[in-house]
Amino acid sequence: GGCAIDKFGVPLPDETLNVCKDSDSVLLGAVGGDKWDNVPSELRPERGLLKIRKELKLFANIRPVKLYSSLRDKCPLRADIVRDGIDLVVVRELTGGIYFGEKKAVNEPGNVYSYDVEKYSDYEIERILRSAFEYARKRGKRLTSVDKANVLESSKLWRRIANEVAKDYPDVTLEHMYVDNCAMQLVLNPRQFDVIVTSNIFGDILTDEASVLGGSIGMMASESRREDSFGLFEPIHGSAPSIAGKNIANPIATISSAAMLLRAQNLLEEAAAIENAIDTTLHQKYRTVDIFDD
Numbered sequence: 001g002g003c004a005i006d007k008f009g010v011p012l013p014d015e016t017l018n019v020c021k022d023s024d025s026v027l028l029g030a031v032g033g034d035k036w037d038n039v040p041s042e043l044r045p046e047r048g049l050l051k052i053r054k055e056l057k058l059f060a061n062i063r064p065v066k067l068y069s070s071l072r073d074k075c076p077l078r079a080d081i082v083r084d085g086i087d088l089v090v091v092r093e094l095t096g097g098i099y100f101g102e103k104k105a106v107n108e109p110g111n112v113y114s115y116d117v118e119k120y121s122d123y124e125i126e127r128i129l130r131s132a133f134e135y136a137r138k139r140g141k142r143l144t145s146v147d148k149a150n151v152l153e154s155s156k157l158w159r160r161i162a163n164e165v166a167k168d169y170p171d172v173t174l175e176h177m178y179v180d181n182c183a184m185q186l187v188l189n190p191r192q193f194d195v196i197v198t199s200n201i202f203g204d205i206l207t208d209e210a211s212v213l214g215g216s217i218g219m220m221a222s223e224s225r226r227e228d229s230f231g232l233f234e235p236i237h238g239s240a241p242s243i244a245g246k247n248i249a250n251p252i253a254t255i256s257s258a259a260m261l262l263r264a265q266n267l268l269e270e271a272a273a274i275e276n277a278i279d280t281t282l283h284q285k286y287r288t289v290d291i292f293d294d
């Protein structure tokens with residue numbers, strides 16, 4: 001991210017990319033910072049993040065939301081809503097849609113406009129839906145596909161393909177939900193969800209919302225996948241420049257991303273050891289300020 005811009009003039013040097021390509025898995029830290037907020041947009045650290053996902057072809061981003069029992073009262077929802085915990089997974093499409101579509105900014109006298117294109121092809125929708133169905137099959141067998149098919153053409157296609165793919169997964173129940181309704185349902189009744197599948201931008205927005213159900217955005221890990229066993233693991237949060245250098249950042253999202261990495265490499269005992277360590281630490285009330293028990 002930023003330090004690469006300072007040293008090499010780009011947020012993601014080829015050398016870094018090649019090291020990642022030669023690895024079995026990648027653990028990635030948060031990128032960005034105030035210092036690089038005003039560099040040209042194609043050089044921002046965030047572009048490096050989008051590029052690494054695209055270059056590594058990581059089209060499926062899996063973001064589990066978990067509320068640890070010891071953090072129940074850190075969840076902003078009423079106790080009766082989260083009495084039975086929260087356990088849902090968002091599968092976000094990661095290499096298509098509006099974040100990668102054609103963009104333009106025109107700034108001429110009397111002619112000022114910008115646009116970003118939300119474009120999805122059938123194969124992109126099909127492969128993310130298949131990943132999500134596979135994921136749902138291993139969990140509660142309920143899949144909610146989130147779109148805005150009452151307004152967007154790209155969402156209408158999304159919904160049509162979702163219904164077609166569903167025929168191959170008769171054991172999984174598919175439901176469609178508009179994204180605005182989903183944003184509401186996540187705080188009204190998060191228990192209704194098992195696996196949510198959605199586009200890049202909707203997934204980005206809904207997972208910030210969903211993450212705080214687990215107490216803090218500093219708790220939420222993620223895994224980005226493609227068809228083989230390669231994966232990139234990262235916290236869903238950014239670099240939080242407002243708290244940089246204060247020694248108060250919550251490391252759990254990154255630590256549990258490492259656990260997800262180990263699990264994906266079939267190092268199950270090692271993954272469980274990390275997860276148990278997180279659990280124990282929380283129970284012993286060692287906490288960062290975002291989840292502090294006062």
Ligand code: IPM
Binds near residue numbers: 049238
């Ligand atoms: C995330 C982040 C990134 C994204 C940003 C930093 C580009 O918000 O991983 O959710 O939008 O994907």
Ligand code: MG
Binds near residue numbers: 204205208236
């Ligand atoms: Mg985000």
